[in-house]
Amino acid sequence: MNCEKSRELFADYLGEELSSGDGRELQLHLRSCEGCRRELALLGSAKATLKEALPEVAIPQRLAFDLSRPRRQDWLQGFFRSRYTPWAAAAACFVSCAAALALFQAQLRVDSEGLQISFGSQSPAVVQTPPVAQPAAVATLGADEVDRLIEGKLASLEQAQSARFESRLAAAKSEWQAQRRQDWQQMTADLRYLEANQRSMVQDAARNSSYIQTLAHNLYAKDERPATVQ
């Protein structure tokens, strides 16, 4: 193996993906080549310095997304991907056809000549109105019974109204509570983020201060001259 081939393997070595066969060959070459050995050692040191100098920084705030509301495109995609889609399409076609036939007053007839369709009212049907039944029962009711019936009906209406009102009130209350809880969570998360930012700023300030002190110390140390002995 020559130096050129050897340096092609440096990236594999530094990236910790060197195969064992290539590793053996590289090792053999490095034993005999001072230049490549030194180059690889320096590259390895640069890599180690890099890792040491930039440690992992924690994310200032954990991310969480409120995804309770379904996305519009998901509705569409969900519909088109659903296994019930063909059935829904067939039902929609049937309803559309029925509506169209009704609209054009279509008449379907099956006789010896097969299925026949005609549109419009060619032979107007004679409509026979059924005789209206006399409300004999009402006629026999007294005024008191009618009042009682009206009161009963009013009471049931009031009851239904009251139940609807209660349920709407409960729904509004739970919605308000959920909103309040969400606001609290948001506020807590914001405060945590603020706190984390402040903490990191304080740490940065401390680090910078230490850096400046070291720098000043190094510069003063350099300027100091040893006293010459006469």
Add this chain to the structure above:
Amino acid sequence: MALVRLTDKDLAQRVARGDGEAFNLLVGRWEQKLFGYCLRLTGDREDAFDICQDTFVKAFEQISQLQDYDKFSHWLFKIARNFCISLYREKKSFPRHEPDAGEDDAEGLETLLSSGLQVRIDSAQRFEPAELRLIVERALDHLSFEQRETVVLKIFEGLKFTEIAAIANCPVSTVKSRLYLGLSELKKFLSGNERGAS
């Protein structure tokens, strides 16, 4: 089955069907790595955090376009990479935003690097951690975006060459070359052979 035991692929499939809980689990799994990647590319905590958020939002919106759910993480890094590139183009570079004493630090570093105090990479332990961090960040600024990205993904995130190639959309040989050249540049800068260049 408990969601936490599911693989990224299974969770991504659930997300595509509109499962918000599965998405938040994926966020929990990848937020730290993604933040680290963005931070080391941009060098700025706020930019990195913003990109992280934008990346997850875009991922949720476009997950139905993901062809192979197995490659969710690569796809996520690709989105973040595009945001980083946009930011890079917007700013022309990734300037350091050191709080308060930013200018002083930069000047101090120049002084340090031009005053004969070479950063010997084989004796990095002589430096204070904050000092070393500034020096290495300055050294990283000398790399091209692609070299810097490769170094970050390989050295810090521990991704394989093939994975980096998928994210950067280039051949594996190019990734290896970028890593080698990137580390060579860093070596030159850190060993003081190209001091003071800015």
